[in-house]
Amino acid sequence: MTEINLSWPKNYNEVPKEAFVRKDIYAEEVKRIFHGTEWHPVAHESELPNPGDFKTFRLAGVPLLIGRDVEGVVRVFYNACSHRGNQLETAIMGNKTEFECPYHRWLFDSKGDLVGCPNPREFLPGFNKADYPLAQPRFDIYFGLIFVTLSAETEPLLEYLGDSQNCLRELLAGDGRLKLLGYQKVRYDTNWKSYTDNDGYHAPLLHQAFKMLNWQGGKGRQYTATHRGHICFESALSVATGPSVLKDKSLIEFKGQDPAVGSRIVSLFPTFVSTKHLDVINLRFATPIDAETVEVHYAYFAHQDDDEDMVRHRLRQSSNLLGPCGLISMEDASVFHRIHIGNHTPGSAIFQKGVHDPLKLESEFLQNDESGNLPRWEYYRSVMGFERATV
Amino acid sequence: MMQTDTSLEAALNALLLADAHALDSKDMPGWLGNYADEEAAAYYCRSAENSEHGLALGFMYDDCRARLEDRVTFVNDIWAGTFQDYRTRHFVQLTSFNRVDATTLEMRSNFSVFMTPKDSGITQVLAAGQYLDTVRQDKNGELKLLSRRAELDTSVLPRYLVYPI
Ligand code: FES
Numbered sequence: 001m002t003e004i005n006l007s008w009p010k011n012y013n014e015v016p017k018e019a020f021v022r023k024d025i026y027a028e029e030v031k032r033i034f035h036g037t038e039w040h041p042v043a044h045e046s047e048l049p050n051p052g053d054f055k056t057f058r059l060a061g062v063p064l065l066i067g068r069d070v071e072g073v074v075r076v077f078y079n080a081c082s083h084r085g086n087q088l089e090t091a092i093m094g095n096k097t098e099f100e101c102p103y104h105r106w107l108f109d110s111k112g113d114l115v116g117c118p119n120p121r122e123f124l125p126g127f128n129k130a131d132y133p134l135a136q137p138r139f140d141i142y143f144g145l146i147f148v149t150l151s152a153e154t155e156p157l158l159e160y161l162g163d164s165q166n167c168l169r170e171l172l173a174g175d176g177r178l179k180l181l182g183y184q185k186v187r188y189d190t191n192w193k194s195y196t197d198n199d200g201y202h203a204p205l206l207h208q209a210f211k212m213l214n215w216q217g218g219k220g221r222q223y224t225a226t227h228r229g230h231i232c233f234e235s236a237l238s239v240a241t242g243p244s245v246l247k248d249k250s251l252i253e254f255k256g257q258d259p260a261v262g263s264r265i266v267s268l269f270p271t272f273v274s275t276k277h278l279d280v281i282n283l284r285f286a287t288p289i290d291a292e293t294v295e296v297h298y299a300y301f302a303h304q305d306d307d308e309d310m311v312r313h314r315l316r317q318s319s320n321l322l323g324p325c326g327l328i329s330m331e332d333a334s335v336f337h338r339i340h341i342g343n344h345t346p347g348s349a350i351f352q353k354g355v356h357d358p359l360k361l362e363s364e365f366l367q368n369d370e371s372g373n374l375p376r377w378e379y380y381r382s383v384m385g386f387e388r389a390t391v
Numbered sequence: 392m393m394q395t396d397t398s399l400e401a402a403l404n405a406l407l408l409a410d411a412h413a414l415d416s417k418d419m420p421g422w423l424g425n426y427a428d429e430e431a432a433a434y435y436c437r438s439a440e441n442s443e444h445g446l447a448l449g450f451m452y453d454d455c456r457a458r459l460e461d462r463v464t465f466v467n468d469i470w471a472g473t474f475q476d477y478r479t480r481h482f483v484q485l486t487s488f489n490r491v492d493a494t495t496l497e498m499r500s501n502f503s504v505f506m507t508p509k510d511s512g513i514t515q516v517l518a519a520g521q522y523l524d525t526v527r528q529d530k531n532g533e534l535k536l537l538s539r540r541a542e543l544d545t546s547v548l549p550r551y552l553v554y555p556i
């Protein structure tokens with residue numbers, strides 16, 4: 001760890017804009033946060049439904065190979081050959097029962113064991129294939145959601161999730177039995193923190209769709225689940241009423257079972273955002289590329305028990321509603337870019353809505369409060385070792 | 392390519408260029424006007440990566456005429472004034488076509504789209520890929536898009552999309 005200086009304001013509702021743009025801070029974030037004691041969701045099991053299915057993903061630069069072995073067990077490996085470290089698999093997803101490294105032809109099975117290598121008699125005396133399986137990071141699974149941590153010190157996953165567990169389970173359709181519909185992938189020209197800092201307070205103001213569709217929101221609950229500032233939003237579903245400007249109203253129709261669990265958002269420190277809204281189930285796997293770029297893979301799901309009509313409805317709704325081109329979210333994507341430009345100015349971003357006392361942190365908020373992000377900022381500050389000013 | 396039917400080829404090219412022109416002019420009613428006035432008229436935009444893995448989800452999924460009309464409303468009314476605007480230039484190149492029946496044709500074309508955000512003024516590639524089109528020919532011989540799938544080689548977009556590709 002390197003000591004880096006950033007003077008942090010006394011008030012909890014102020015975040016210095018420098019934190020979003022300084023390259024030295026970013027380098028330290030990679031060490032302390034992305035390689036540190038955090039769990040990072042990298043896939044859902046339903047993205048690899050069959051034995052041999054795999055997906056690759058880079059977590060803050062670290063290449064991962066997430067696969068289901070021939071017996072159906074999910075495993076996570078570093079996507080690098082155990083010989084000289086060549087990237088093992090280049091496909092973004094696929095199905096293989098063996099992975100061959102083309103460089104010197106080492107062959108690994110779906111359990112990560114080295115099962116073949118040409119001419120081992122020329123290797124070090126005593127060379128034993130059993131000593132060279134693919135290396136693995138720690139991983140764990142919650143209702144199908146696969147988490148990775150690059151630190152041995154991170155607490156167990158359930159502890160890490162704390163009070164966000166129930167909201168996350170409900171978001172994963174209650175049982176995690178999902179079926180992949182597809183991806184929308186995009187890079188935003190913004191710091192990863194600006195991406196996750198997109199708060200609850202803006203929906204009716206930024207998104208004209210809410211007004212035009214007579215969509216009432218904002219009645220739900222927002223709370224902080226752990227000292228890391230994971231945020232959960234829970235609200236009964238609100239459905240647009242009144243005259244609609246849309247000719248095809250199915251885009252904003254709810255066809256699911258229980259409107260009481262209609263709307264959920266779980267945002268886990270540092271970059272994971274997931275949402276269930278109307279009939280959209282969306283897990284956003286995000287990773288920083290550099291200080292000014294974040295890449296987000298929006299993965300969308302149906303439930304395994306859906307009939308054909310429901311799958312089709314989810315497909316139509318998921319494609320057009322909440323992603324980087326979605327009816328009620330495209331403007332968010334635009335704000336990511338603009339916030340990042342604005343952050344190259346002096347001073348702090350100052351949170352207002354829902355803040356009662358700038359010297360106190362709260363943990364319960366209204367759905368449309370922006371203060372829900374503040375516990376996460378306090379955790380970030382403490383991990384980064386920035387001193388909070390006393391005056 | 393059928394060497395014999397140069398006038399048909401010219402008409403298909405004219406349709407491709409009309410769509411590129413409407414998009415680059417941000418003329419959404421003009422864009423809609425390139426589609427057949429049929430319930431089944433459709434526009435999809437999705438990554439080839441999704442298609443290759445049997446995943447139907449797209450960036451845009453307008454599978455009926457009503458949704459195409461709503462797409463015009465999104466751009467012209469709902470999103471107006473909320474985003475960083477950008478210019479686009481579509482380059483299209485017909486690569487093959489064939490007749491399906493008396494009123495239907497299929498065509499494929501390559502596309503590349505440059506974008507230039509108004510504030511930065513820096514031009515970059517927004518997406519490359521191919522259009523897989525079904526074309527309707529009416530009694531007067533006029534051609535309209537019945538369905539278009541913009542299949543993007545670009546699986547990771549360099550930004551959000553406001554306008555169809
Ligand atoms: S680096 Fe993979 S076989 Fe040598």
Ligand SMILES: [Fe+2]
Nearest residue numbers: 203328329332
């Ligand atoms: Fe939003």
